[in-house]
Amino acid sequence: MPSTPSTPSTPSADEFLRLDRQICFSLNAASRAFGGIYRVLLKDLGLTYPQYLVMLVLWEAAPEEGPLPVKRLGERLRLDSGTLSPLLKRLETNGLVRRERSATDERSVTVALTTSGTALKTHASEVPRKIATATGFDLKEIEDLRSRLDRLTHALDSAAL
Known part of the structure; x- marks a missing residue:
């Protein structure tokens, strides 16, 4: 019997309110x-x-x-x-x-x-190098994270609630 791909279920309201799910x-x-x-x-x-x-x-x-x-x-x-x-x-x-x-x-x-x-x-x-070492990320990962955080900041600055 072939398996069907699983689809992620939408989290419940209680799941959304878990501390470990909060960005x-x-x-x-x-x-x-x-x-x-x-x-x-x-x-x-x-x-x-x-x-x-x-x-x-x-x-x-x-x-x-x-x-x-x-x-x-x-x-x-x-x-x-x-x-x-x-x-x-x-x-x-x-x-x-x-x-x-x-x-x-x-x-x-x-x-x-x-x-x-x-x-x-x-x-x-030497401070930036030591910070980079402390993260355990390589330079590409650091640049990707910085870029994503910049995008997040821009999105939040532009958000109209």
Whole structure:
């Protein structure tokens, strides 16, 4: 007697509500696990994870773009100025960045790397490799996951509920 292919059944409402079926929980758990790894790796750099993200944007922009407006930095990081300002203040206190008001528009503040901030890039260069190693994924898997997460973010940003 030939076997018929099985078709996945639609999960019940109770199945849909199981914690282990929630993508939001999986993403949150992965984010917390990443946070733990980054905390260890960034300790030697004297940076928190959000400060590291700020530095990544500034390292990427410098020196071609020069000082970045805080507004553009916030857009790149998906952070509002209320969250970004304390990060920048701490980085400035630590001598890694310099904030300056625009001479032409007092409302506009730019951020530039200091010599120390630029030099820190060399010390940070091993962080991505160590993160990749910690995942156990090869580079193709990492790129595929990043691409899927970018698509997910775009879909959620565009969702009209």
